[in-house]
Amino acid sequence: MGKVEGQGESWHGHVTAVTVATEFRRQKLAKKLMNMLEDMSDKM
Template structure:
């Protein structure tokens, strides 16, 4: 688990403090918490079985960014695939809730997936 940003909502805007957002593995319970992210028209959504397939086969590639209050700010979903020299990490979905954009969360989630892929030699 990584702590990255603290996010506070106030009447005017969202403020950040770089110490308290948590990156953690996606869980089955998160399926009921990420509507704020998936309702964005720029986000591709899938059926529950698709998410569960990724969670079952590539759990280490499925991470969420969570606020101190427990709200899901964004997530990344990926996998490792290919054969031999074509073995590589693949980003299936990367999205951040509109309320939490411009904080560097997508870049942080992407770096996490790159690190996991490196460890698994999926270049």
């Protein structure tokens, strides 16, 4: 769960929680997702 705040060039995001299903844990999926989100936000 997360949100984006601000307008135009002055915006930022917050990620409150990332949940991974039990059978997919210990694969660093949450870390990979957060890295992807950070990379995408840097390009915006």
